[in-house]
Amino acid sequence: MRRSQNGMRRCAFDFVNTLGVYLHLPFCDSKCPYCAFYSVPAVDSELIDAYIEALTREIRHRRARLPAAFRLSSIYIGGGTPSVLSVRQLERIGDMIRDAFRPAHDTEWSVECNPGSLDREKAAVLKAAGVNRISLGAQSLDDDILRSLGRRHQVSEVWRALEAIRSAQISNWNMDLIACVPGVGERRWHKVLRQAVEIQPTHLSVYALTLDEGRRLPVVMGQRPLATLDDSGQLRMLRLTRDCLQAxxxxxxxxxxxxxxxxxxRHHLDCWRGRDYLGLGASAVSRLGAWRRQNVPDLQAYLDGLQRQDDAPHEDEKLSPQVCAAERLVFGLRQIEGVTLDFLQGDEGLPAGPHQWPRPALRELQQQDMIWWSGNRIGLTERGLELADAVALELWP
Ligand code: SF4
Known part of the structure; x- marks a missing residue:
């Protein structure tokens, strides 16, 4: 690791082939009880303006240090809730991205939006900027479940946001749903899934509810206040999800x-495939070659830092070949198609040789029916997919 003049660590890299860009906008209407992302419940317009100023500075600084040639694969604006920004602020963000990265017409450009804050005007501004994919944080299509999750929006606002997306002619859109909410039975969850597929998003992300230790949902439907479902309850709900969506x-x-x-x-695929990405904004993580960088996960420290200097306060870490190989394995195996052994052995200059990925552990997992191994490719079996966290721990203790 190296230290820069201001005492923060500094990263160096020589080449980038394919790059994803991630921009973090850490503002939300309020903080949801289960949220583990870095976000602040503040919609103070002046604060957001100051953040955009700081982001502009960081982007200028870091863009100038990228190699001259690379292929821009995707742009992802997440948070937080990017759609709480005003129309004018969204326009500024769009201009900033276009000036810095000049996305091509086929660059995937996604923005996370929440139903309560996306309207026709904002959707039109995003489309005009070049955004071609919306990720809508619906989380459920049942008002009681939304209340139980501590969400502020209602299902009627999901329909309004959807109408805004359609009016802007953005045909590629994802719907986020949260599964395994305590008190929600199979029939009720199945109804949510059926409604979701009826409106035909191009993409669905369905994550099981997780709560950090000590956290509880504000309202739990007809149940004693469980933190989350037990393992067998989760498995039933996730199998139902798989079967319903695949059907x-x-x-x-x-x-x-x-x-x-x-x-x-494409943004998700690039992450699981170990591609380089540039993370911008408070708390954002970057991965360039064998370097990982995390910007300070503190809004005020981020703003203060960028008033004093051109780069955001951050920490750099040079990853060992073993960590690079383990990351490739654990993230790569999340994909249903699995990964090739060539991929695990590394490319792009990462010196991850065959001795650095855990062949005996893989063989043992194969015997336990957790992974399949066919020629040059390995992947998780149905059982392995259900126990993916345990598999990851086996491979990367
Ligand atoms: S809206 Fe999303 S990012 Fe914001 S607090 Fe809720 S879960 Fe977290």
Missing amino acids: AGYWRYEISNYALAGWRC
Whole structure:
């Protein structure tokens, strides 16, 4: 690791082939009880303006240090809730991205939006900027479940947001849903899934509810206040999800992600395939070659830092070949198609040789019916997909 003049660590890299760009906008209407992302419940317009100023500075600084030639694969604006920004602020973000990265017409450009804050005007501004994919944080299509999750929006706002997406002619859109909410039985969850597939998003991300230790949902429907479902309850709900979505024509291409044919998310795929990405904004993580960088996960420290200097306060870490190989294995195996052994052995200059990925552990997992191994490719079996966290721990203790 190296230290820069201001005492922060500094990263160096020589080449980038394919790059994804991630921009973090850490503002939300309020903080949801289960949320583990870095976000602040503040919609103070002046604060957001100051953040955009700081982001502009960081982008200018870091863009100038990228190699001259690389292929821009995807742009992803997440948070937080990007759609809480005003129309004018969204326009500024769009201009900033276009100036810095000049996305081509086929660059996937996604923005996360929440139903309560996306309207026709904002959707039109995003479309005009070049955004071609919306990820809508619906989370459920049942008002009681939304209340139980502590969400502020209602189902009627999901329909309004959907209407805004359609009016802007953005045909590629994802719907986020949260499964395994305590008190929600199979029939009720099945109804949510059936409604979701009826409106035909191109992509569905379905994650099981997780709560950090000590956290509880504000309202639990007809149940004693469980933190989350037990393992067998979770398995039942996730199997129901898989069966329902696959029957409706959604291809499960990652443990929690489903897409209609041709609509997998390039941003997600790049992450699971170990591609380079540049993370911008408070708390954002970057991965360039064997370097990992995390910007300070603190809004005020981020703003203060960028008033004093051109780069955001951050920490750099040079990853060992073993860590690079383990990451490739654990993230790569989340994909249903699995990974090739060539991929595990590394490319792009990462010195991850065959001795650095755990062949005996893989063989043992194969005997336990957790992974399949066919020629040059390995992947998780149905059982392995259900126990993916345990498999990851076996491979990367
Ligand atoms: S809206 Fe999303 S990012 Fe914001 S607090 Fe809720 S879960 Fe977290």
